[in-house]
Each structure stands twice: as C-alpha cells, then as structure tokens.
Amino acid sequence: MRRFLLVPVVIVLLGAGVAGCAGLRSERQGRDVGRAICDIKKADNADQAQRALDKFNRRAQKAQRIIGRPITEDVQDIQNNLNDLVTHVSQGNEALAQQDVAVISRNVNTVSKQGPALVKRFYQGVSEGLGDCT
Numbered sequence: 788m789r790r791f792l793l794v795p796v797v798i799v800l801l802g803a804g805v806a807g808c809a810g811l812r813s814e815r816q817g818r819d820v821g822r823a824i825c826d827i828k829k830a831d832n833a834d835q836a837q838r839a840l841d842k843f844n845r846r847a848q849k850a851q852r853i854i855g856r857p858i859t860e861d862v863q864d865i866q867n868n869l870n871d872l873v874t875h876v877s878q879g880n881e882a883l884a885q886q887d888v889a890v891i892s893r894n895v896n897t898v899s900k901q902g903p904a905l906v907k908r909f910y911q912g913v914s915e916g917l918g919d920c921t
Contacts, residue, residue, distance in 0.1 A: 813905050814912035816850040821916015823847075824891060827869065828884050828920055833877035840873050854909045865891060888920045 823843035830836035872887040895917065899910035 811908075813850075813854050813909040814915075816846070816853050817909040817912020817914075818916040819912075820846045820850055821895075821913040822919065824869070824872075824888065824913075824917060825920040827872050828876060828888050830873075830876050833873070836873040836876040840869060843869065850909060854905055865894065868894075885920075888917065892917045892920075 820843065823839065823846045826839040826842060827836055830839050868887055868891050872884055872891075875883040875887060892914065895910050895913045899907055899914060901907075
C-alpha cells in the first residue's frame, strides 16, 4: 500500500524539480540578454556596437527557444531602442545611450510583472543583467 502512495509523491517532486530548473535556466538566459544590451552600451565604436547588437540577437533567439516566445513581442519597441542605442554609442553620446538603456529597463520591468512564471523569471534575469549597465 505504501508503495502505491509513494509513486505519486515521487512524480510530484520530480515535476517540481524540473519546473524549478527551467526557471533557473530562463533567468540565466535573461541575465545573458541583459548583459548583451550592456555590451552594446559599453562599445567604443560603431563596429563594436554592431557586433554587440548581433550578440544580443543571438542571445534573444536562444532565449526564445527556451521560454517559448519571442522577447521582442513582449518589450515594446525594443529593436528601435537597441538601434537608437547603437547609434548613440557610435556617436559617443553617453547620456543618450544611458537614456536608451533606461527606457529598455523600464519596458523590461513592466513586462516582468506579466505572463507565465517562466517568462517572468526570464525578464527578472534581464533586469539583473541590465543592473550592470551603469
């Protein structure tokens, strides 16, 4: 009798463990995306900024595969903000580059309060990654 009761308990515990790992993986991917945005801001010239934008796009595609939805649909105008960031970094305008990062950060914070838990964890990770953009 105990054996029959133990099986459902083990299944529930395994399911919870897998869900927890997915959340951690999602959050780590989010941090990588946030850091990629910071790399754009920290670039010294247009070529480095473009390479950092390409890196961001690769990270965003990988994150999309993991969380199951495109992040650019969630964050309003993120591609426009990233293009502005690349332009401002290329021009050496640190004030506008910081403003671009702040706009992206606000959008991410807004989105992190909506959607399924996995998506929320992803955007919390992005916020953490953006925290290094000072």
